[in-house]
Structures are given as C-alpha cells and as structure tokens.
Amino acid sequence: MANTAQARKRARQAVKLNAQNSSQRSTLRTAIKAVRKAIAAGDKAAAAAVYQSSISTIDRIADKKIIHKNKAARHKSRLAAALKALA
Template structure:
C-alpha cells in the first residue's frame, strides 16, 4: 500500500489512466470487430468503409501509447489485404 503522499497520488493517477486506456482499447476493438464482421458478410464496400473508420482510431491508440506502432500497422495491413481480397 502507498504510504507517501506522492505514492498515493501516483496510485490515483494510475487508476484514472488505466480507465482511460481500457476505454480506448475497447473502442479500438469495437472498430476492428466491425471490420471483421463486414469482411465475414462479404460486402466489400461496407468492409472498406469500416476499415477507413478503424484506421484513424487504431493510429490514435498508437499516439496515446495504448497500442504499439508496429502492431497497429500489422493489423491495418492484414485487414486491408483481406478487404482487397473480397473483390476477387
């Protein structure tokens, strides 16, 4: 348990930051799930739109430190390849 005032403050800040990060991570997952569902339905235009809206959300997660840059790039790359494959 935190004893010094600065350790107590740090604990409070960590709780708040954890809540914010958790919400942001959840929001990113929701956007990714929408892309996955659009791909599963086979509708390329819906999948493109979902991917277009998911990309900035993922990259915002990178700037906020929730997701690693390479992880976000990998996810976007793989999803866009799958959306592109729907045309064939």
C-alpha cells in the same frame, strides 16, 4: 500500500489512467471486429467504409502509445489484405 502523499496521489492517478487506457483498447478491439464483420458479410463498399473509420481509430490509439505502432501497422495490414481478398 502507499506511504507518502505523492505515492498515494500516483496510485489514484494510475487507477484513472488504467481506466482510460482500458477503454481505448476496447474501442480498438471493437473497430477491428467491425471491419471483420463487414468483410464476412461480403459487401465490399460497406467494408471499405468501415475500414477507413477503423484505420483512424487504430492510428489514434497508436499515437497515444496505448499500443505499439508496429502492432497498429500489423492490424491495418491484415485488415487491408482481408478487404483486398474480398474482391
């Protein structure tokens, strides 16, 4: 348990930050699943539209350093390859 006032405050802040980061990670996973689902459906135009919105979500989360930039690039690359293979 935190003994000093500043340690107690940091513990409170850590709980809030963890909740925000968890929410952002959930948003990322949802965006990736949405693209995969659209690709599985087979409609390239709809999949491309979902892909574009998901890319901005992935980049935004990487910019906040919730995930590493290389992980974001890997997800984007794999989604783009899957979209390209749909053609």
